[in-house]
Amino acid sequence: MHKLLYCSTQSGYSAQLGDGVISQELDGGAPRFRRALKGSYHTASVQWVVQEEGYQYLMAFYRVWARNPSQRFLAKLCIDSPVVEDYQCYFSGSPRLTSKEAGIYTVTAEFRVKPLNTDPNLDNSIVNAGDKGVDLNDLTNPLEILVNESLPKAVGKL
Incomplete structure (x- = not known):
């Protein structure tokens, strides 16, 4: 699998x-919602600002993928969580050159x-904590609390 x-x-x-x-949609009322598919694909719109060599690389990458478009490739994206991770992708249409100024x-x-794959238990914990008014930073950064609050209280003044 190629990696962008x-x-x-x-x-x-x-x-x-x-x-x-x-x-x-229902006549005279709120719409009805139901879960139909699990694992539906995301859509990501991406942009690169590159020099000549980078442009040549991106076009070559697309052409190599287009020879076998059923093959996924890896790209670093931020979708399911705030962390940039490798995702398996396909191109949806061809890349577009949207501007060229000098060598950019x-x-x-x-x-x-x-x-x-996401953890449904983690999702439930985050939403339940938000429902209870818990500061979400307390959930996602426990090391910060441990080092800056709990440890000084446990050690006391030196």
């Missing part, structure tokens, strides 16, 4: 989560992205 060398710029990045939820090329593309 470049990460997308943050300013030209967006993602649409694949939810697998179907809604059905701006390239955009859209990916279809296989979602990562």
